[in-house]
Amino acid sequence: MRALAWQGDRLALLDQRLLPLEERWIECTSAAAVTSAIRDLVVRGAPAIGIAAAWGVVLAARAGEPLEAALAMLRAARPTAVNLMWALDRMQTRIAAGADADALALEARAIQDEDLAANRRMGELGAALIAPGSGVLTHCNTGSLATAGFGTALGVIRAGVAAGRITQVHATETRPWQQGARLTMYELVRDRIPARLIADSAAAHLMRTGAVQWVIVGADRIAANGDTANKIGTYQLAIAARHHGVKFMVVAPSSTVDLATPEGAAIEIEERAPEELLSIAGRRTVVESAQAWNPVFDVTPAALIDVLVTERGVVAGPDRAALGALFGQ
Numbered sequence: 237m238r239a240l241a242w243q244g245d246r247l248a249l250l251d252q253r254l255l256p257l258e259e260r261w262i263e264c265t266s267a268a269a270v271t272s273a274i275r276d277l278v279v280r281g282a283p284a285i286g287i288a289a290a291w292g293v294v295l296a297a298r299a300g301e302p303l304e305a306a307l308a309m310l311r312a313a314r315p316t317a318v319n320l321m322w323a324l325d326r327m328q329t330r331i332a333a334g335a336d337a338d339a340l341a342l343e344a345r346a347i348q349d350e351d352l353a354a355n356r357r358m359g360e361l362g363a364a365l366i367a368p369g370s371g372v373l374t375h376c377n378t379g380s381l382a383t384a385g386f387g388t389a390l391g392v393i394r395a396g397v398a399a400g401r402i403t404q405v406h407a408t409e410t411r412p413w414q415q416g417a418r419l420t421m422y423e424l425v426r427d428r429i430p431a432r433l434i435a436d437s438a439a440a441h442l443m444r445t446g447a448v449q450w451v452i453v454g455a456d457r458i459a460a461n462g463d464t465a466n467k468i469g470t471y472q473l474a475i476a477a478r479h480h481g482v483k484f485m486v487v488a489p490s491s492t493v494d495l496a497t498p499e500g501a502a503i504e505i506e507e508r509a510p511e512e513l514l515s516i517a518g519r520r521t522v523v524e525s526a527q528a529w530n531p532v533f534d535v536t537p538a539a540l541i542d543v544l545v546t547e548r549g550v551v552a553g554p555d556r557a558a559l560g561a562l563f564g565q
């Protein structure tokens with residue numbers, strides 16, 4: 237399964253707004269179309285939106301568009317996942333070095349291929365931390381639909397199940413956009429991995445039963461001190477996990493670590509339209525004129541994170557020194 241495919245002159249995106257009930261591909265032939273697709277969650281997931289944006293730059297170069305404008309447009313598509321900015325910075329560096337459309341396509345391909353390799357490496361590293369016979373809980377979607385393939389947190393789960401270490405997976409529905417119910421369950425069922433969907437509000441109760449040994453989540457931006465922005469609801473999972481003695485693992489490629497952001501309070505949290513909270517599948521479910529607040533990320537303090545798994549290595553208790561060491565600082 238994959239979220240996107242470069243087709244030589246266009247970027248095909250699996251429209252994740254329609255999954256799992258309909259598998260429809262959208263073909264983007266311009267940077268503007270890719271920008272809209274990222275903004276509208278046709279494609280979502282921190283690594284996946286970075287990869288899509290890189291191909292958006294290739295489309296702009298092939299069309300002879302002003303590249304600085306295309307970069308700025310793509311960069312503004314969503315604010316929280318640093319992978320978007322990281323990928324565009326890589327493309328901008330190649331542009332500054334004089335890369336033409338073909339060279340930029342090679343860079344976008346490298347970004348995509350490196351992400352897949354990173355996911356498989358993180359799967360190995362993360363699964364090795366999990367004792368045989370473990371139950372895990374995951375939040376949102378961090379699988380093939382959020383990355384170049386295999387997944388970050390879901391990659392660790394795939395590897396852990398394959399190694400016989402994980403015997404039960406629980407996925408939260410992840411209101412309001414339901415990435416867990418619609419996307420993670422879609423991936424796990426297709427992989428024939430035993431998984432049970434739970435309501436977001438059932439997570440602490442499940443932990444209390446002793447059925448969960450690890451909470452395993454992805455990330456959208458990891459600040460220099462280890463504070464981590466991820467899908468809304470992650471913070472309360474971390475609090476409940478600590479209370480119940482459940483270990484908390486964040487899995488993210490190094491492209492998600494942002495040493496330029498000093499701490500979690502400095503991370504911009506995307507707020508999306510209240511309608512996404514007031515409706516389900518486009519059908520209004522809340523009384524007209526009701527108000528809503530719809531932040532779609534929150535920040536988990538580093539102190540609540542037991543381990544961070546990256547392709548560069550595992551960091552126990554992520555902090556400024558440990559993250560700096562990952563990057564040779």
Ligand SMILES: CSC[C@H]1O[C@H](OP(=O)(O)O)[C@H](O)[C@@H]1O
Nearest residue numbers: 280281282376378382454466467
């Ligand atoms: C593998 S990172 C996926 C990351 O992105 C998700 O957010 P969204 O679906 O809004 O793009 C969520 O935070 C996941 O953890």
